[in-house]
Every structure is written in C-alpha cells, then in structure tokens.
Amino acid sequence: MAKKKAVKNKLSLPLLEELKTLDKSFMNSESGWETPVYLEQNMVHKFRSYQSDALRYFHYSQASETFQYRNIKHVLFNMATGSGKTDVMAGLILYMYQELGYQNFLFIVNTNSVLNKTIDNLTNPQSPKYLYQPTIEIDGERIRIERVKIFPRVQSKNTIYIKLSSVQMVTTDIFTQSENSMGKDDYARHRIAILGDEAHHYSASTKLSDKQKEYEQSWEKAIDIILNARDDNRLLEFTATIDLENKNIYEKYKDKVLYRYALDQFILDRYSKNVKRIQSGNSDEENMLSVVLLSEFRRRYALELYHTQIKPVIMFKSQKINASNEANQKFNELIETLTPETVRGFLERQKALKSEDESETLSIAFDYYRKNEEELPQIVREIKREFSSNRIINANDSDRGAGMLEKGQYEALNTLESPANLYRVVFAVAKLTEGWDVLNLYDIVRISNFKDTKGDKKTTMAEAQLIGRGARYNPFKLDGERSYQRRFDENSNATPSLVLETLHYHTINEPQYLKNLVEALDEMNLPSGEDTKNPLLDVLVKPSFKRTNVWKNGKIYYNQTIVVSDSYYDGLDKYGVDNQSDIVIKWRFASQEVEYKDNIVQEDYTDTHQIPVQLDERFLNKAMNRLSFFHFNHLKQFLPNLTSREEFYGENWLNVSGRALYATVPMTFMRKDLTADEKLEILELYLQEVALKIKSGYNKAKGTNNFIGYPIKEYISDYRKRKPNYDTGKMMLDGKPQTVDRYVIDDASFVYDSAIINMTEKQLVDRILERIGELREQYDDVYLIRMDENMHRESAKNEVLKLHQFEAHPQVVRLEGFQPDFILYLKNAEYFMQVFIEPKGGNLLEREQWKEDLLQYINENEGELVFEDEVADVKIKGLKFYTMNDGRGTMKQLAQVALDKEFEGLSVI
Template identity: 65%
Template sequence: MAKKKQLPLPLYDEVRELNESLFNEEGAWETPEYIKQNMVHTFRYYQDAALRFFHYSQAANEFRFRNVNHVLFNMATGSGKTDLMAGLILYLYQERGYQNFLFLVNTNGVLSKTIDNLTNMASDKYLYASQIEIDGERIEIRQVQSFPKTQSKNTIYLKLATVQRVAADIYTQKENAMGEEDYARNKVVILGDEAHHYSASTKSEKETEQSWEKAISTILNANEDNRLLEFTATIDLENKNVYEKYKDKVLYRYALDRFIQDKYSKNVKRIQSSNTDLDNMMNVVLLSEYRRKYALEEHGSYIKPVIMFKSQRIDASNAAHEQFNELIDTLTVESLKAFLNRQSHIASEDDSETLALAHDYYRENEENLSEIVRDIKREFAPNRIINANDTSQSGILEKGHYEALNSLESPTNLYRVIFAVARLTEGWDVLNLFDIVRLSDDPKVKGTKATTMSEAQLIGRGARYYPFLLNGERSFTRRFDDDSKDSLILETIHYHTINEPQYLKNLVAALDEMNLPTGEDKKNPLIDVKVKPTFKRTDVWKYGKIYYNETIEVTDNYYDSLEKYGVDTKNDVVIPYISALKEVGYKDIQVQEDYSNAYNVAVTFDQRYLNKIMNRLSFYHFSNLKKYIPLLKSRDEFFEEKWLNIYNRTIYVTIPRTLDSSVLTASEKLNILKRYFTDVAKQIKSGYSKQRGTGKFIGYPIKEYIANYRKRVPNYDTGKTFIQDSPQKVDRYEIKENYFVYDSAIINLTEKQLIERIAERVEELQEEYSDVYLIRMDENMHRESAKNNKLKLHQFGSGHDEVNLAGFQPDFILYLQNSNYFIQIFIEPKGRNIEEEQWKEDLLMYINEHEAEIIFEDETEDVKIKGVKFYTMNDGRGTIRQIGEIAIGRAFKGLSVEEL
C-alpha cells in the first residue's frame, strides 16, 4: 500500500531547516542546565529537540518580526509530554519572564494527575526537584485559582483547570472568576493538554459563541504577549478545517511508530481466543502470575503486573467483576489441574505462545500447585481489585480510586486488577499494565470503527515501558531481543481479544491507522535449525576448519594521531559543491550537477564557524570527544597540528561551471564544513576500538563452531511504516540438497536468491572440488555460545579508505576443498544500508588484494581466504561471476545478463 502523501507543515519545516542550518545564530543552543538540574527525569533526545524548536520560534532572528504565540507539539502517547511542559514552564519563566501559567485539560482525572505532576512534592509522580533553584535563587511554584494583581519575585503561578470551567468563567462573569481582563493584565502562557478536544467548532465548520475553542482564543488574544502551547498525540490533519487551523502551528512531531522503533515502549501482541470470558479470566490470571514469578525466579526482580478487564457496558463490567471474584474464591488445586488439562486438549498451533509458556510452567510445578493457588487467592483477592466504572463517556481517572489508579507502580500499592468501561483513558500513565482483556459483553454488540479506535488508543497508552530493576539497574528502553522469552513475558503488553471476525478486522485496521506495530501472539516457537546428519558424517565436519583473523588489544596510547582512525590530516580537503538543501556526506559525488570543467575555490572561515559546528554537533562536545580520543587534552587542541591540523590545510569546494563562487554564502560554507566534520566524526567512531585485527588467520574446528541453533520468524501484521522499513519478509525455507550444511534457513528474499543461484552452480563447482558446502553463519548460531564470538572478521593491514575496527560476521561461507587446497569464500548479502556498511565490502575486497599479508597459524596448510562483493537482489554487483573467477578461474556457464 502506498504511503499517504505528507501534508506540508510550513512552521515545522521552517524550524527543521533552521535546526539543520549551522548559520543559525541560536544553533549552539542546548537544553539549559537549570532545566536539567531542576527536573527529576532527564530529557530524551526528542524532548531536547522539541524544546530547542520552541526556543528557535521565540528567539531566532528569522522570527524577530513575527509573533509566534500559538504552537502545537504532536507527540506520541507515553513520550513524556508532561515532562516537556514542566521544562517549558521553567524555560518561559527564566528566558521570557513569564510567571503566569494556565494549564487546561478536558477531564478532572487528567487535571488531578497533572496537579500531582507539577505541584505535589509528596507524589511519586512529581516532576521537579524537591527545591527548584535557578542562578542561586529559590523558585516557588504556587497553585492558584486566579493570578494575583501584585506578583511576587521568584514565583511561578500555576492555575490548573478544566477547559469547561475556564470557558464558563469567561462567558459568565461572576465573583472570583477570571475574565478576559484578568488574562490581559499580566502575560500568560496557556498549556493545552490533549489539544485535539479543543477544535470541535473547527471540525464542524462553525464557531459557536461559547465554545471551548472561542474561550481559549479569547484568553490568547487578551494580551499580545500571551502564548498558547498545545500538546496532543492525535491530531486529525486529514480534516481540512483542522489542517487549515494547525498547518502553521505544528512546531514539533514525534510519532508513535518512531517511539516504538526507538524501543521506548513495550512490544504489543494480540491473543485472539474463542474461550468463554471465565476461561479468558483464568488464563490472564495465570499469565499475570507467571510474569511475576518469572521476573523473580529468573532475574531476581520484583514486578507487579496489572490486568485491566475492558467492557463495553457498565452492567456487563460489574457482572464480570462478580464472576471474577467467584472464580478466584472457588479456585482449588483440582480445578486448576482440570483447567490446565482442558486447555491442553483444545490447544492448537494457533494458540498463544506466551500462554503456552505459562501453562507449561504450572504443569512443571504440579507439586507446588497448592502454594500457587494460595498465591493467586492472595494476589487477586477482592481488596486488590479496582472497579473504576462510572459512565461510558468518562475517562478512567474521572471518579474515585484516583490515587490508587495513578500509583499502580508503587511498592505500597497492592492492586492487581482493574474493571473499567472507559473511552480514551487520557492521562492514565500506568507503566506496569501488561494485560488488557476485552470481555465479550453482549454478543450482539460488534466492535464498531469508533469502538476499536478507542481500544487501539488504550493499547497505545498501555504500551508505555515499565523500567523494572534488572541487575540493580533500570532501563527506560527495551533490553531484550524482540520475541525472545524474556521480551514476551517482561516487555510485552498483551491484548486479549474476542474472536469475532468483524471486530478483529476493525481492530487491526485501527491499530494500522495508528501505525502501531503488533501481531497475533500465535505459537511462534523458536525454530530448530539443525546441522544435517549427512554433513556430520563427512571428513569436512570431522577435520575441517573455518578461518577468521586474530585480534590484539589496543591501548589508549595507540591513538596518538587521527591517522590511526583513518582520518587524513596531511592533505588539503576537496569537497564537491552541493546545495545546503541536500543532506549528503562530503565524499558523496552522486549529485545532480555537471562537474565537467569545474573549478576549485578555497573555503575561508574563522573560529566562529568552528565553534558553531563543534557546539551544534554533539559528537564534538568535549566529554564525548574524549571518549574516542583519550589523549586529547582540550577541544581547542583538536584543531591543532597534533590532531586535525585544520589551520595548516585548505578546504576547497569544487563548483560546477554553471555556478559562480557567489553561491558560497556564509550559510553554504557552514554546510560544507558541517559535511566535512560529520564525516570526520564518523571516521573517528568507526576507527576506535579496544581491539584491532591482524593478518594472522586462525582455523577453528567446524564441528565445534557450526552448531544447531534456534530462531523465530517475526510476525508483525500492522504498522505500515514499521513494515515498510523492513520490506524483505523473513521466512523459513527447507533446503534438502547436501551442499547446504543446515536442514533449513530462516532468511530474507535476497539471501534466498543467493542460495538458489549458488545451488545452480554446485555441479560445476563439484567438477573442481570434492567438497562443496555453503554454510549459513547466522548470528543466532554464535549467540548460543560465548566462544563463537571469535567468529568475526576484522580489518587488518593499512590503507583502508574507511577505518572500522568493529568486527563483523559475513552471513555465508562457501567452503571448497579438493586434494590440493581449500578455499573459504566470505559472502555477505545486502538489501539496504549498503553505503553505511561499505567498509565491510571493502574489507572483503582487501583480503583478495593483500594475500601476502595473510599468515596462517599452521603454515603447512594450503588455505586460501577470499571475499566477494555484496550480493544484492538480482546480483547487481556481479557477485556470482566473481565467485566463479575465484573458484574455477572463469565465469560460470550460462550466466544471466545481470550476472555478467
């Protein structure tokens, strides 16, 4: 499916360009220390970027004559919008002199949560340090109902209210209520949370006299210095009226798919079942307890997984609550055994893998079932259940149980289960929600598009990552390999759905519309990939070896010049002119310009340019630079002769004859320098390692290192961008022919095509070699054993265009042996990121060109180590031809046009 065309957002695009421009006077601006020091949480990179974008809109020269007083931050649920608000309050107070802040939201539940976040120092959710201090002055945040006429120094006044209340006060003048003139007296910042609710009149193409939208506009326009900062995860830009309102106001975007790809969330899996509600309840209880016990028994970590039972109607939810209490109350060892037996009899390949893991745990611990039943009765007792129902139109935090619902991660909070009828549950930022169970309710009630979208949004909120303690440390991103057992149990939220076709169709469509990557949690066990018994009977298995080069330790003293990283510091630098509008590295030459009869122009620059670049590129912050250049004494020293030698060399730009040197504006020169410094940073990073390769190749016995391994096939079915970023579907293919060492391969389409093309040449190879074997070197194979980390290829020798000391494992080895010698050919298929990983292909070519540098542990062996170019789809680089020339001294017979 084609991706939707992105609608232009002029303000966002302008500030993004400004962010990339090194001539931006504010380009070196970073999140101030007073924000870092006065907040509990450290900003993530995208929160830093959002704050920086706002700073540009208020301070950059480009906005000097524009009053950017209304902006919107479009950021994923769970990405920390409230943290960003807290930082913006400090920024606006310190940098712009604002003392009056009006926080607006449309529900009392979110309001209560935010009061805790911003004003309640006793709350676990409080976002500021216990004492806010800026420039040696203590700052007080004072919650008020109205902004005082006389304002105290070092005080931030914060009015937190529902938009309904504020709008009523604007339209109905009454005592102690804030009217338009009160918002005109002193400049005010409005913080509008869940802003998608404030455009009802825009959506309906009419501006009612007393709408929320009109009230907010009245407050904003009461004083020319007033500011409106809106925040939402869901903005309907497809609605033409909403788009027209916000196209010049969207300042920053951080979408859900990026949030999930950055691993800031749990994974999401669906468990689709035709079980009764009672059986689903029992299953989720067993799964939840298994999560708790697994964390404790396998990792020594205490977690308290929470279950939410979601209904369509309050009476159905209350009835389910009673059923659940009875289920737990009447649970016995015998009834649990009977349940597990019943589940095993109806089990199928389509059942949930995670539930199967839980069931197996209880069956394996049958002698402890009496203790397990006691634990379940304690953990799911009535006093550990919250019934959060009020009205189908309310959020989960609206009435009652607010404190309990908003502190579910606390060790003193014992609640494990929530029964609720809730819509969007906005503001509910619980992290240890691991299971949401959609109860069947009335079978006549189908999942409408609106209902399933609401549920998809609930799943998105529940996907917030839970930073549980592991080995004494917390992580705020996923730690385990996706689909591993650890990840399935400890880093995945499961949505247990009813198995009704139309409902499931609408739910999947809603998840896909949100671009929330998820898949059905079917039994997706680790697939066994085994070495063929026929191969184990061969002499190659018994006596053969595979060769990789040895590494030696590198001390800090080794890195005494940038040449050791592969950076040329002796010669002048020549860079082709590319407009600042194009993002490329300085060595890139594939550009839309005619360089015939081009001419070189020296780029003149002073220290200001270098300072801007070093401040703007975080790699060059001294604390980071020092990690890679241990002998560096200061950032200024980096420019000097000992290191980059920038003052004794000239940087030239090659300009096409179609242009003249006037194109080298200050902004373009900064762009040119940025490209050069970005490439140098890349060279330094890739050239630094605690180990480096040598030309000595060690033979490792095949029978000790080529082993059975296990691997899963990924199974996402939603999340368009997520899937489009990995277009090559991975699957398992059985390979019966003896030339392939394993019985099967879990590979993508490029890898499959490579195997097929080599298979077509096996007979021709066997005319020259008695032993012809293709070995798949899967990362999962060498993950099974620490010793297999030796099986990596490293750069050796000198003269590499790009120094990269990190080792890598080529995906395939073609093993060829006859009575005279043995040839080992490294082959690496590549479907994307070819430019980024060019150094790998260069290393494979270097092996061929520098045979004299290669020595072997056993010099009596007649061994040849070879490499070939990346194999790409349809063999665009002529890899198969190259294999033929290495193996048989000529091209294979019958090569296709592309292979020639």
C-alpha cells in the same frame, strides 16, 4: 477486476521539515545547542534521545536566526502515548522560564483524570509522580513553583506560576466573566505559555466545513483568544493522535507540527511492552480463570527466577456499565469458590483443547502449574488473597467520576505500581482512556457480553487506544537495576521471560470483530500479533561455502576500540555523582488501615519534613555487604583507582564525613522513630542510586583507525532466530508496509541457506545477487554475508564485530558502535575489498544518520586506515544507506566502489 488499494500520499509538514533540515545544517546559528545542564539536574528522569530532540527543535523555533522574524507562537508535539509528553512539558517550563523569561504557564486538558495527574506531576513535590527534583535550582538561585488560580499582577522573582484547569472551565471564564476568574485582559497582562494536553480535542470547530457558528464560544475560540491576547503568548499543544487526513485539521496544523515521534518507533525503540493478542472461544468465566493463572504466573516467575517483586494488574474492559458490574460479580464468585480441584479440571480441559495456534504464553503458564501440581493448594490460597474483592477497583460511576474520586480510587488507580498499593484488578468501561499511565498493567480482557460482539470502528478504535496506553513499559528491577527499555530478546531462548515485558489483550474469537480490531491497531500503527507458537528457526552456513578457501582462510575486518584512560576516574564526580552536597532521600512508609472488609495500605505524601539519619561505619559496612555491587572486588571493576573500601568512604568518593544524610518523611514521623533496619534501608536506597550512576558513567570506549581481521570460519556461524509474527503496525517505509519473513536463498554467493529479513533487505540481496556475474569479471571470490547480531548474541564475539566512530570531530558523537547488516566480500589476485552495506527504512534515516556518516568517512579517509596483520592489500569501503527501490543510488555507488564503472543497464528509481 478488484480495485487497487490507494496509497496515501505523504503529507507535507513544512515547519517540521524545515526544523529537520536546520538540525543538519552547518549554517544553523544554534547548531551547537545541547540540553542545558540545569534541565538535566532539576528533572527526576533523564531525557531520552527523542525527548531531547523535541526540546532542541522547540529551541530552534524560538532562538534560531532562521525564525527570528517569524514569531513562532503556536506549535504541536505529536508524540506516542507513553513516550513521556509530560516530561517534555516539564522541561519546556524550565526552559521557557530560564531562556525566554516566561513565569506564567496555563495547563489545560479536557478530562479531570489527566488534570489531577498533571497537578501531581508539576506542582506536588510529595507525589511519587512529581517530575522535578525536590529543590529546583538554576544558576545558584532556588526556583519556586506555585500553583495559582489567577496569575498575580505583581510577580515575585524566582517564581514559576502554573494554573492547571480543565479547558471547559477556562472557556467558561473567557465567555462569562465572573469574580475570581481570568478574562482576556488578564491573559494580556503578562506573557503566558499555554500547555494544551490531549490537543486533538481542541479542533472540533475546525473539523466542520461550515464552522463559524460552532466556533463562536468553543474551546478552540477560547484558546485562540488567550493566545492572541499578546504577541508573545505561546501555545504548545501535545497529542498522540492527530487526524491530518482531515483537510481542515491539516490546514490548521501543517505549519505547526514541530516534532513527531510515532507509536511504532516508540515500540521499535523498546521503550514499551510488546503487545500480543490471545484469542479465545472460552466463556467469560474460563477467560477470567485463564488470565488470573497467567497473572499469577508472571508474579511467581519474576520472584522465583529473578528474585524481583512485580504486581501484574489485570483490567476487564466492558462497553456498558451493567456488563462491567455483572463481570465484576462473576469474577468475585469465581475467586471465592476457587479450589485446587477447579484449577486441575481447568488445566486438563485446556490440555485436551491444544492446537497448533494455541497461545504460547498460556501454554508456558499452564505447564508451570502442571509441573507444580503438589503446590496447587498453596497457589490457590495465594490467588484467593491476591484477587480478593478488596483488591479490585470498579471504576464505573454514573456521575461522571465523582463517586470514584470520593472513594479514593482515583489515587489508587494512579499509584498501582506502588508497593503499598494492593489492587490487582480493575473493572472499567471508558474512564481510563486518557491520562491513565499505569505501568504494571499486563492483561486487558475484553468481556464478551457486548450487545455488538463484532465491534464497530469507534469501539475497536477505543480498544486499540487503550491497548496503546497499557503498553507502557514497567521498569521492574533485574539484578538490582531498573531499565526503562525492554531487556529480553525474542530471538533468545528466554521465551518465558518475555511474559514480564508483554501486554496481552485477551479477546473473543469472533472473525469480524478481530478484523475490525486488527484494522484499528494498524491504523494506530501499533505493532501487535496473535500470541501463538513461534519457534526459533535455524539459519545455516551453506556446506558449499565451508568448502571454499574464503571460509578456511578469509577474514572480515572491524576497527579496534580503546577505552578512556582509567586515570580519568579519580572520584565519584567523574561518574556524575554529586559527592559534596548533603543527601536527601525521599523515604515513604506505609501506614496500614484495616476495616471489616478492608485491607488497604495507603501512602500519605502530604505534610512531609526532613529528618537526619545518623549513621556510623557499621551501617556503611553492612549496607555495602548486603549490596553485591559494593563488594570490593566488584566495585574495583568500575573504580580502577580505588585502593580500599576505607578509601571509598573518603573525600573523593562517598565523602562520608563531609555531608549529612536526610530522609523525607511524613510530619507524624520523628527522628526517634527510626529503627536501625529503617536507617539501613534508607542508606541502601542511596547506595543503589550511586551504583546506577557508577555503572552508566564508566567504561566509555572510542573507535580507532586500526582495523583487525577476524577469521571467517570462527565468526560466521549458524544461528537461530524467530520470524516476527506481528500482523499490525505498518512500519511505514516509503508508503509500503515493512514485513519480515524467512527466504530461502539458493545462490551460491550468499553464504547462508536462508535469511530472516525485511522487504528492503530482501530487495537489496536480490539486486546484489543480480550483479554477481559482473562482479566476477573482476573478482575471483564474490560472497554476500548477512551479519545478523543473533549469530553471537550472548558472546563477546558480538562486541568485536562492530564498527565504531574514529573521526576526530564527528557532528554526532556515538560511542556504542554498530554492526552493518551486510558485508560484500570481494577478492582477486591483487587485493581484497570488504564493503559494508546497511539497508535502512525511511523512518530511521534521520535517527541513524551517524551510521551512514561513518560509512562514508571510511571511504573518504581510506589512507588513514591501519591494518595490524600482514596483508598484501586490503580495502575497506562503506555505502550510503540502501532504501526501498534504491532512491539514494546505493547500487550505483557500489558499482563505482567495486568496479570503477556503472552496472549495465542500472536505473535508479
């Protein structure tokens, strides 16, 4: 008899659980705390909701009365790769300076690549990676950030000191006191906050059962010495991976984990690329040509369809340096000898090899080249230019990275998104595992000539972690706008566009290796799947339902929304635009350096100054004419009180005469060097920023208690949807994997012929349909309607079929509204009842609590509901979230709402 797979017990994390409870409690002394305005104003990036949550939880740990006698001095932020941990660090530095009085910050990490990147992030205003505004100002005081090797004995006012060092160097300094180094006494002089990145490396001693000998001069011991040098020293650790299954690690961190944001949630929230695997039995050379054609298709597709420039990067991953160098040589030979005939022959061979499980993405890309066969000579010329040897980085050294840094390739690797960076290909072994945050990596290719093609667990886990890093989203421009979340939907007809938001991992088709890789991806909880044909499926309204009176005359009800009065928008300040201060635009230009075998464009961010950009009305008119958003008829849609373009130049709006425009440029660039076209470009950069703020700041609507009836026959319709083909990513739900499948549902009370739903939704449907007999004892009409947003995805109907908050003072204000997944339609001779039901996974309960609060508010305030149409009696009800196995008693609540009694034999698990 096969052994039953053990289900892991959920590990208790007392501090995190206490903070979650505190966050909901009315007794929380800090319940009204919001991210301070000075943080929002001084950061380059706007904090995402989960980043704000992390900051708020830390604030609770330091300021709430609950913790005032506990001295919470060591905490861990467990956040997914790519989720912006460094942004959180940067925010915490300003917070601890302003709120807690810390001036000294020690940043430590175990790799030079992460260290160098963070130096730019936190201390180099000339870097495009710098996370603060060029000028940091709090309460009218200008704050200076100074990078130091030793914290000064006498500390200057309005100064933040940051020491950035490898943990190895800090440990050496602690245990071998030397001149110009910091020992224990130096860390005791002033309060210090330690920011420990990639913190899973700092517990090697803890992992050992007999660890005392290892601990004596370990990184871990050095960090403990610094932390305990003063009672008010703080240690804030950050990692995407923490092995809580190790009992010693769990004991160390169980009361220190302050915030968690898992990788699967990060991907589910659309902040990353999708991840797909392309499995091939082709040779390395054929895989290389395949991925080059796919990469070029991405670039050309973005340009031809959306008029946007992207530069997709390919990474070839090997296990050994000699294998990587050999692959690099093969690739160079492939590109040098490439001809249109080579491409035609390859496409013909691929066409002959077509099968049901072929890659959908490669099929689309290859079809593009077949349809444009007459352009192949030009396409091949562009490929030979784009993938020439001087646009390839070989990041392999035998001297632990020194050679790469000497060649200037570290900077190139970390600025791959820059328009001035021409590199398209990276060959690497293991240098780019931590700290590499390139956004435009779209293809990772596993070179097959590994000694062990099956891949041991360590190898496949390293590859899975690399895939996780490569999944960072590329915020390319679309219709002149950038987004930091995926914009295309898998359930639309925009399948080719998904290539712009998908990372592909190209791998060999070796069963044992694939099994190991899938297990590694699953262990990381990284949702991915094989890139195969995945057609849209039809979900149809049953003909039997269309013959009913409910279909012909029935309605479903949602509350009406009203927008904030247009009279409010009387100036740009109401849109979050500062129209009083002078404008400073960081304008970088490229200087081109050409050598015999080189054509590398480099950007110099050091030694800059500001020069005034003198403009007159001609420039403004031309810039606004070139940017379609500022055409008056379009602008008027967002600025309803605006009467003319001339008024837009006035004091309440752009305030052209009241402030100056400056450009930050290299020292060698002078005011006289600015051409008219360059002035126009700088002005357009500023206007694009203004446009984004106007669009995000306008048209805020709020719900009302007025419910509108929408005819079922007009709003319940056939639709099409894909079944997700992810085979990894646990999407954990009460210990059980969350999968989505298509289910045929014959019961006449379910209005569709099938449903593409997850396990929780399927269980809810089954439990309701089991109770149809009992419901029919009281109601003549009983129908369960699946409200899938795919019904009207591209239609205005999708917007009206949403519930919106209409509470006077909700604890959490959310204006966007939502569509509960199910409606239970109940009607008898006396009244009609509509019950909103929302199934929810355990990992989403806290995040989406506001939805359940709204559903319960409807029940508790039924007397406030107003119905515009003349109806005899309408009752709108909402249920608490349904979770797996109904642990919250949702079915019991349904029985009370619908029947005023319990269902027969109902048991709550």
